[in-house]
Each structure stands twice: as C-alpha cells, then as structure tokens.
Amino acid sequence: MRVLVVEDHPELAQSVARVLRREGMAVDLAGDGRAALDRTGLMDYDVVVLDRDLPGVHGDEVCAHLVEHAPRTRVLMLTASGTLAERVEGLSLGADDYLAKPFAYAELVARIRALGRRSQPAQPPVLVHGDLRLDPAQRSATRAGMRLALTPKELAVLEYLLAARGRAVPAEELLERVWDEAADPFTTTVKATINRLRAKLGEPPLIETVPRGGYRI
DSSP states (O other): OEEEEEOSOHHHHHHHHHHHHHTTOEEEEESSHHHHHHHHHHSOOSEEEEESSOSSSOHHHHHHHHHHHOTTSEEEEEESOOOHHHHHHHHHTTOSEEEESSOOHHHHHHHHHHHHHHHSSOOOSSEEETTEEEETTTTEEEETTEEOOOOHHHHHHHHHHHHTTTOOBOHHHHHHHHSOTTSOTTSSHHHHHHHHHHHHHOSSOOOEEETTTEEEO
C-alpha cells in the first residue's frame, strides 16, 4: 500500500512514517499543501493522511482537489479539533475518514488499512493460495499451518502478489506500490526481496518469474 502523509510538524510526520513502514506500507512525506498537490499529481496513492491545518495551501483545498482529480485515493483527515462540527465539516469536504489529534497509532494504522481496502477491488479477509494463507489484518502468513518469519516488506510483497490473483506483476509495479520514494529504481531491491521470500516459502515453489512480465503466484 502506498501512503502519503501530509503533516507540517516534522517530528510527528517522521514518527507516523516509522510506524507505517514497520507495518509494511510504502510511505512518502509532504510538509505542506503545495507539496501534497505536487506529489499526488505524480503518484497514485492508496491513502493520503492529510493534516487539515496546513500552511500555504489549506488541507481543505487539498482534499477537494483529491476528490475531483484522484477519486480512487482515500483521504484520512487529521485535525487538532475533535468536535462533532469539525468532523462533519471534514467529511462533507469529501474526506473518507477523520481522526482527531492526539491519536493512538494502533487506531491510525487500522483506519489506514480499512481505507486501503476500499481503494482496491474487494478482497477476502484472508488471502489463500493452496496451503498458503495470509491475514492482512494480523500481518501474518502461514504455509501448511506453519507461521512464516517474514519481514514487513516481504509480507507486503506477498500480499500484493496474492491480491493480483494470478496476474503477472511487473517489478516496476512492485517497486512503486510496495516501496517508497527512497527506493532506487535501478537497484535489484525487488529481485532480492523476491529471492528471500521464495526461500522462506519453501517447496514446492509458489512465485513464478514471467519473462518480460514480472512475478506471479
């Protein structure tokens, strides 16, 4: 899942990014409304976590722009005010969800995951292929009943491949949807992660390399 966090307090933005990356999400940051508009013009995000009170271009304007120009992107609006009137106003602007500061990171993660599911074609709560099972909510995967010791990034790649339902996923698409802007597109990051994932999944092999097509399960 690719997430943009728009927050003008650097410490909070970095803290949120660390939490989401530990959950296997690809996270980019924007410190103001103008930067958010620039980034969303270049990248399709599954979820935008949007502080309402932004300098420059206000969060309300960013939200309205996303509703009009990026209808697939889900918006989680953050604000220092948790009053009912503020929540109603935020949702009336087109935000998909609303969370008041301060918030618990566990709740933030849960809400982002719920919105991420809404941005994609409907998926079952547990992804299954043969004896392989992946529970996105629990961030766990098993094969033949044995839990797999996967890193957050390996789990995210596996989830993306399973959700593709047999479609060959190009390496470039995996890099865009699972890694953030810090990833070097000219490295072997995707290939190395796939190789580690194959080793952990064991036999018989599940991940197929499709010539000029990418990877599929």
